Structures are given as C-alpha cells and as structure tokens.
Amino acid sequence: MSSERNSVVQIGLVNPKSPTNVGGIMRAAGCYQADAVFYTGNRYELAARSGNAQYNTDTKRAGHHIPLQRVESLLSAKADGVKIVCVDLVVGAIPLPEFIHPEKALYVFGPEDGTIGQEIVDHADAVVYVPTVGCMNLAASVNVLLYDRLAKSASQIGNDELIKRSRDNNNRVRVKS
Numbered sequence: 010m011s012s013e014r015n016s017v018v019q020i021g022l023v024n025p026k027s028p029t030n031v032g033g034i035m036r037a038a039g040c041y042q043a044d045a046v047f048y049t050g051n052r053y054e055l056a057a058r059s060g061n062a063q064y065n066t067d068t069k070r071a072g073h074h075i076p077l078q079r080v081e082s083l084l085s086a087k088a089d090g091v092k093i094v095c096v097d098l099v100v101g102a103i104p105l106p107e108f109i110h111p112e113k114a115l116y117v118f119g120p121e122d123g124t125i126g127q128e129i130v131d132h133a134d135a136v137v138y139v140p141t142v143g144c145m146n147l148a149a150s151v152n153v154l155l156y157d158r159l160a161k162s163a164s165q166i167g168n169d170e171l172i173k174r175s176r177d178n179n180n181r182v183r184v185k186s
Contacts, residue, residue, distance in 0.1 A: 017091055017113035018043040018158070020151060021083040023129070024050025024120045031077070033148030038075045041155035045076045047086045050120075054079065084132055087115050092134040096154050097125045102138040110158045111135075121147050 020038060025031055025048055038046055080086040087093060092111040095102075097119045111134065119125040130136055139145060139153050 015112055017088070018155070019086075019091065019115040020046045021086065021115050021117040022046065022048040022120075022147075023083065023117065023125055024048070024052055024123070025147065026052040026056060026121055027147070028056050030121060030147040033146075034151045035075065035077060037148065037152045037155055041159055043075060043155065045078065047078050047080045047083060047115075049080060049083060052120075083115070083117055083129060091115050093117060093129070093132060095125050095130050095133040095136040096138065096150060097130075097136070098138050098144055099124070099130060099136050102136040104140045105137050105154065105157055106140070108135065108137045108157075110161060114158075116151075116154055118147060118150060 018041070020034060020043055022031070022034065025034075031046075031048070034046060037043075078086075084093070091113045092115070094111070094114050095117045096105075117125055117129055117133070137154075139150060145153070
C-alpha cells in the first residue's frame, strides 16, 4: 500500500492496553505496508514490561522495520498533508464500504475498552465505522480497515509471486489447473 510514491499510511492508537492487540496491529502494519504506528497513554508500556508479549502475535517481526512510537498527542504526530481518519462506532460516522480513503492518512482507533476522545473526532477529516453487530477486537478492526484500503486502491498486487513470498514455509499447496 504505502509503496505507492505519494501514499502515507499511519495507524494511531488511543491508549491501547493489550500487548497482544498491539502485536497484531504491528503484524497488520507489516502485511499492508503501513509506514508507522503511533500510540498514546501508558497502559501498553506497563503491560508490555512483563515480556515481549506483543511480538508473539507479530510473527513476521514488522516491529523491526515499522516504527512503533509513543506520542503525547496523535494530533501533534500528524504530518502536514496527512488526513486524520477516526475509525470507531461513533454516531454520524460513514460506513466503511462507502468511504473513499485519502492518499495520505493517519487512521485513529480507540482503546479496547473505550472510544476516541471528542477532541480528536472534532479534528478528524473523516470518521468511519465498520458496520458490524457489536464491536470488533482492536487488531481485527485495524486489519479490516487496511484491507479495505488495499481493496479499493488502484495498485495491482495480486499474483503468484506475491503468494510465494508471503506464505508460510510449510505451505506448498497449489490450485489444480
């Protein structure tokens, strides 16, 4: 995704609490070629001190080449020209299937046990939601959003070479001709 010259894909997490979710988000960031992951708050760092639990779910070790950075404010972390897109179950939000992704975006997600603050929503260029019954897991929400962006993009990335590079080493299954 972000390999397109002018594309910027960043993920912003509001005070996440689970190293497992952050690890899953880092794996998604690697799979969909996001540029960076920012987070606010202290809960993640406190939970992560108990070990490297976040990398148990980041089996592709995306955290080694995609920055995971704590920031005081997601609004301040946004670079010029990057649009803020909040992703949460917020009244008045746009359903994700109807949303057109900006070329440069900071996608902001609320915490596992809360929501995005009103100040960030008020500064957002768009607020979208995934039309599910009930709320999804944080890492699952990031995966769905990033897949939606990829599916709606003009880049043609699907081919057998991509499959060969991406699959696990023990996967040699082929579609019968």
